[in-house]
Amino acid sequence: xxxxxxxxxxxxxxxxxxxxxxxxxxxxxxxxxxxxxxxxxxxxxxxxxxxxxxxxxxxxxxxxxxxxxxxxxxxxxxxxxxxxxxxxxxxxxxxxxxxxxxxxxxxxxxxxxxxxxxxxxxxxxxxxxxxxxxxxxxxxxxxxxxxxxxxxxxxxxxxxxxxxxxxxxx
Numbered sequence: 001x002x003x004x005x006x007x008x009x010x011x012x013x014x015x016x017x018x019x020x021x022x023x024x025x026x027x028x029x030x031x032x033x034x035x036x037x038x039x040x041x042x043x044x045x046x047x048x049x050x051x052x053x054x055x056x057x058x059x060x061x062x063x064x065x066x067x068x069x070x071x072x073x074x075x076x077x078x079x080x081x082x083x084x085x086x087x088x089x090x091x092x093x094x095x096x097x098x099x100x101x102x103x104x105x106x107x108x109x110x111x112x113x114x115x116x117x118x119x120x121x122x123x124x125x126x127x128x129x130x131x132x133x134x135x136x137x138x139x140x141x142x143x144x145x146x147x148x149x150x151x152x153x154x155x156x157x158x159x160x161x162x163x164x165x166x167x168x169x170x
Contacts, residue, residue, distance in 0.1 A: 003164050006083075006104055010163070013084030020081075021064070021072045023054040029153050031146070032077075032088040032105070033057045043139040045071060051150060056085070086159075087149060091137055104166050107131045108145055122165070124158045130165040 001009075014030045017023075023030075031053055035041045041057060048055050049068045057073045064074040082099070087106040090097065097107055097117045107119060111133040120129035132152075134145040152158050 003160065003167070006167060007160065007163065010083050010086075010104060013081040014086075015084070016081050017056070017084040018054055021056060021074065022066050023056075023072060024069050027052055027054040027070055029053040029086045029150065030084055031055045032085045032100075034088055034094065035091045035142075036093040037091065037137070040137070040139055040142070044143060047139070047143050048146075051146070053150065086153065087132075089142060089146065101130075101166055104163050106149070106162055106166055108142075108149060109133060110137055111135055122152070122162050124152055124155070127158065127161040128165065130162070130168075 015025065017030060018025050033041065033044065033055055038059065041059065045057065045067060048071055051070070053070060055071045056077070057071060058075065058077065059073055060075050062073055062075050064072065064076065066072050082105065083103040085103070085105045087108055088100045089108045092110055092113050094109075097109070100107060107117070109117070109119060109131060119131040121131060121133045122129045132145050132149050134141040152162065
């Protein structure tokens with residue numbers, strides 16, 4: 001599948017996810033938050049409400065709940081539409097990162113875990129590598145990295161290169 005088709009599929013699946021979960025369609029980027037630390041997740045949710053993006057927070061065994069116009073908590077995600085996510089924020093407990101990379105989802109991961117998954121931090125000046133890193137597993141570092149990605153997302157050329165780099169890493 002070529003990059004144009006991949007981007008079209010991502011856009012189509014993003015719309016499906018937003019409609020199914022009740023998120024506003026106007027927010028272009030769609031993020032998946034998959035952190036095991038529930039306190040950290042709760043702290044992040046407070047801040048994510050202010051960002052112009054849709055967030056799906058995955059918490060195992062919790063009833064689907066719309067938190068705000070841009071945040072939904074759920075435990076149900078259909079694999080057929082996973083490619084609709086632009087990125088996944090995950091912690092050191094994630095073991096299935098390959099599932100998300102195979103769906104062209106950019107990982108945001110702790111810098112200390114990058115070699116475990118053969119990931120390299122995206123360099124927009126050179127248009128190379130395939131992920132974003134946060135330094136420590138705390139709300140400040142993770143939120144800062146999310147905002148850095150949001151800045152990158154504003155530039156379609158950079159974002160296409162990032163998706164292409166994720167694709168080439170598979």
